[in-house]
């Protein structure tokens with residue numbers, strides 16, 4: 001069987017005097033090197049998306065992090081330019097893909113902005129500038145430091161007993177990185193909180209009654225997926241789920257081919 005594909009919705013980025021559809025290389029590297037499957041970057045379109053046309057052709061969905069924020073109008077919040085930068089094309093692409101992938105049982109891994117999109121897609125809300133709230137830590141990406149320092153593993157999260165993610169990374173305290181200024185406020189009804197930080201920030205969720213692998217994390221397991229064990233185990237589990245989905249999807253076609261070949265062999269023998 002050829003390697004399965006994982007769709008990764010792009011961000012809209014402006015540089016070199018033009019507009020790009022872009023995904024940071026750390027996600028592509030983790031998908032290829034640790035999950036062991038192929039990544040397919042999906043253009044971010046404000047209109048003209050066809051989630052089923054794309055999902056017919058892939059075996060998983062990874063929704064990545066981004067410095068942009070989900071537009072507040074999508075979860076009924078007041079729109080303040082200070083809550084930007086926004087990426088409406090990314091929102092218009094990823095939210096329908098998340099909903100449809102869940103309906104179809106296509107494995108989903110949502111990371112940082114991705115867990116926030118998952119929550120909004122299923123009816124939840126987000127809090128912004130959480131570091132300014134009483135008792136909350138500063139979860140933001142450290143400024144003015146090398147990228148590896150910005151993504152340094154520096155925060156304890158508590159993985160809940162009996163959670164889905166605990167099957168892959170165990171329960172209790174796990175060290176993760178942290179690069180966000182928003183977080184889940186009202187958890188969507190279909191989401192189960194799986195991990196929290198010591199200040200109460202929701203750090204991981206799973207989709208209740210999901211047909212397949214459906215996990216969101218607020219941290220960035222992709223960045224150290226080759227060297228950090230909890231990160232590696234999460235991406236390995238995602239790869240296993242993607243391969244299982246692809247095999248199940250191929251099974252009817254393969255059995256049809258076997259039936260046709262057996263019928264053809266029978267007719268030749270007679």
Ligand SMILES: N[C@@H](CCC(=O)NCCCC(=O)O)C(=O)O
Pocket residue numbers: 064065066067068069070111112113114141179180181182183
């Ligand atoms: N913008 C949201 C989500 C944060 C997020 O995805 N961070 C990734 C940082 C990407 C980078 O700058 O390298 C928030 O701030 O909560």
